[in-house]
Amino acid sequence: MDNITLKMLAKELNLSTAAISKALRDSHEISFETKRRVQELATRLNYIPNAYAGSLRRKKSKTIAVVLPEVADSFFSLAINGIEAVAEEKGYHVLIYLTHEHFDREQAILKNFQNGRVDGVLMSLTAETDSYQHICDLSSKQIPLVFFDRICEVKDTAKITTNDFESSYLATKHLIDCGCRRVAILSISNHLSISNKRLEGYEQALKAHLPDQPPVNVVFCGNDPDTNSLFLKKIMGEEERPDGIIATVEKLTTSIYLTCKELALSIPEDVKVVSFSNNSSAPILNPSLTTITQPAFEMGRAAANTLFKALEKKNGILMNENLVIPSELIVRGSTVAGA
Amino acid sequence: MDNITLKMLAKELNLSTAAISKALRDSHEISFETKRRVQELATRLNYIPNAYAGSLRRKKSKTIAVVLPEVADSFFSLAINGIEAVAEEKGYHVLIYLTHEHFDREQAILKNFQNGRVDGVLMSLTAETDSYQHICDLSSKQIPLVFFDRICEVKDTAKITTNDFESSYLATKHLIDCGCRRVAILSISNHLSISNKRLEGYEQALKAHLPDQPPVNVVFCGNDPDTNSLFLKKIMGEEERPDGIIATVEKLTTSIYLTCKELALSIPEDVKVVSFSNNSSAPILNPSLTTITQPAFEMGRAAANTLFKALEKKNGILMNENLVIPSELIVRGSTVAGA
DNA sequence: ATAATTTACTTAACCGTTTAAGTGATCAAC
DNA sequence: GTTGATCACTTAAACGGTTAAGTAAATTAT
Incomplete structure (x- = not known):
């Protein structure tokens, strides 16, 4: 069966499509009685307006895009939940795009937003992103963009973050307080806003709380868990191996735990571990994991709210x-x- | 600056919009030289076709919808990855909708697909869903729908599943082989396809491998972890408490582990646990978790491939x-x- | 040499809505 | 009794593409 259109409703009621359209949008130009008749027929025939005809005419799509590095990460899953909660409340649709941490993907995806597909964009940058022309191109088309978590500091727009510097400082200090003297930090990028902030917090805490020249030890990891594990095995096998590790992203935790197990290093006796993580199984790990837990849901919600405003x-x-x-x-x- | 349209390109080159449109779609009706000129101008002005004008005319949106109960679950996250991989390859856009396990949301979401918004739908049912009119309404509009994981058995359409019966049978047998005599299974629904299959596998395995009348013990859990924990505490505190538990969904694992800890029941000595789970931290839990691991990514990919076919x-x-x-x-x- | 076909376009309708502008009828105002 | 509002619509253009049908010129076939 063919889809019901305004034209069909119009013919059925001997009215113009304009009248129907206005009746359905509750215009004051239409009499109460006509509105009632239109409404009645529309619901009876189960009329659903064509999604794209209106978008074309009004130049508004009631759709937003969410651009993420990945989805198999508790932070981003929870953020999506927050975004979806707001979008659903506001009657917006959500397009999702994954960059898989690739800059070219990010560029290609944003380019696609330049002609009406979405009314606004929520985005967390790729670990590779270090140039911002694609973002400027988008804003030149007046499409609002809100960054969350992995923001672009040079762009003038709304940004939702967590206190990365302080958290990392706190985590580092916590390790030092627990007796660690050789704290390493695992990072995934050297241009990502969050990475820089977390590194800074780490370095400042070392400077402030370790008496002598503190050995800064930044380990850059990638996307492949096997490569990361290999890397870690080398580092943790050395004589002067770290006695404290901060993982700046959730997924590095598994590599750390497995490497320690393999090298028969016990956590927390031989090495203490803190992860930036929203993984709900942190309390039931072996041993349970000390985390910096980000307000992921709230950040997603705040980002969406800001965009809709x-x-x-x-x-x-x-x-x-x-x-x-x-x-x-x-x-x-x-x-x-035992904690 | 205003968006570049076909009309603008046409004016610039003294051609009709039809010619431009055909040139860009590499039509044989357009001379090679003209195509070249059009292409050159289009790239120079960074022409991006309006997303919805074409959709309206062609009645094809190059967009699919993914309807999920939730996203903060490794299975669904990985499935999204699989879906996205195929969609991106085929140049499709992906709209995401979360039902949060609510039937009304599922209905409302599907209704929205009835007028051109999407070309096809990938879906995993709500735990509440036990009537299928909304699905029939959708197929009456010729919108292809592929179910994955939580399928609707009565609808004639493509379905991607895993071997739930066998897996559950195997898990149950494994527990029995490990010495369990009072195996309980935690379920989240009594109409969900996967739940039924998993219950059946469990019951059949009990019948086949436990000599006497085997005590079937099905515990229905909900969405709230606190309520579930309370529920579990009651069950695990009883005299004839289970000595083996099968969790049919990932998120129940945390409740089980925490409850056992609280009751000072040790896993696996006092209770053995198997979970249907894709959580990548299963190997580093305390103790590491025996899992039925579903081919989540492959299922997502297969569902998308089937839809695109x-x-x-x-x-x-x-x-x-x-x-x-x-x-x-x-x-x-x-x-x-020690395994 | 003429008819038939091919080439490279143009014209115009169309997709399904929205909306500015127009219209005829009714009613009030001065 | 003409002017001015107000009401309840209609007309038609517009959004930005796609595509069937048409066409003039060039080429090929007979």
Whole structure:
């Protein structure tokens, strides 16, 4: 059966399509009685307006895009939940795009947004991203963009982050307080905003709380768990191996735990571990994992709310707003035995 | 700056919009030289066709929808990865919708697909879903739908599943082989296809491998972890408490582990645990978790491939196809000490 | 040399909505 | 009693593409 259109409703009721359209949008130009008749027929025939005809005419798609490095990460899953909660409430549709941490993908994806597909964009940058022309191109088309978590500091737009510097500082200090003297930090990028902030927090904490020239030890990891494990095995096999590790992303935890097991290093006795992680199984790991837990859901929700605030205005311009929602250090067994 | 349209290109080159359109789609009606000129101008001005104008005219959106109960679950995250991989390769866009296990949401979401928004749908049912009119309504509009994992058995369409019966049978047998005599299974629904299959596998295995009248013990859990933990505490506190537990969904694992810890029941000595889970931290849990690991990524990919096969045909009709991709039992420390 | 075909376009309708502008009828105002 | 509003619509253009049908010129066939 063919889809019901305005034209069909119009013919059925001997009205113009304009009248139907206005009746359904509850225009004051249409009499109460006519509105009622239109409504009745529309529901009876189960009329659903064509999704794209309206978008074309109004130049508004009621659709936003979410651009993420990956989805198999608790932080991003939870952020999607937060975004979806707001989008559903506002009646918006959500397109999802994964960059898999590739800059070219990010570029190609954003390019696609330049002609009306979406009204706005929520995005977390790739670990590779270090040039921002594609982002400028998008804003030149007046499409509002809100960054969350992995933000672009040079662009004037809204940014939702967590207190990465302080969290990392706190995590480092916690390790030092627990007795660690050779703390290493595992990073995944040297241009990512969050990586830089976390490295800074780490370095500042070392400087402030370790008396002598503190040995800064930054280990750059990649996307492949096997490569990462190999890397770790080398580092943890050395004489002056770290006695404390901070993982700046969740997925590095597994590599750390497995490597320690393989090398018969016990956590927390031989090495203490803190991870930036939203993995809900942190409390039931062996040992339970001390985490910096980010407000992932809230960040997604805040990002979406900020975007919709801009979309609901006529101009749709986003302030250079900076919302910081704090993370939480949750101490567990990987840094304090029995905790 | 205003967006570049076909009309602008046409004016610039003194051609009709039709000629431009055909040139860009590499039509044989356009001379080689003209095509070259059009291409050159289009790339120079960074022309990007309006997303919805073409969709409206061609009644094809190059967009699919993925309807999921939730995203904060490794199975669904990985499935999204599989789906996205195929969609990106085929140049399709992916809309994501979460039902949060609510039937009304599922209905409302599907209703929205009835007027051109998407070319096809990939879906995993809600735990509540036990009527299928909304699905029939959708297929009456000729929109192909592929189920994956949580399928609807009564609908004639393609379905991608894993071998739930066999996996559950195997898991149960494994527990019995490990010495369990009072095996309980935690389920989340009594109409979900996967739940039924998994219960059946469990019951059949009990019948086949436990000599006497085997005590079937099905515990229905909900969405709230606290409620589930309370429930479990009651069950595990009883005299004749289970000595083996099968969790049919990943998220129940945390409740089980925490409850056992609280009751000072040790895994695997006092209780052995197997979970249907794709959580990558299963090997580093305390103790490491024996899992039935589903081919989540492959299932997502297969579902998407099946859908696109239908979309690429002119008729777009989906066979009542049934693809089963087997799961794997991975034995770890929660059933065999030290494994 | 004329008819038939091919080439390389153009014209115009169309997809399904929205909306600015127009219209005829009714009613109030001065 | 003409002007001015107000009401309840209709007309038609527009959004930005796609495509069937048409066409003039060049080429090929007979």
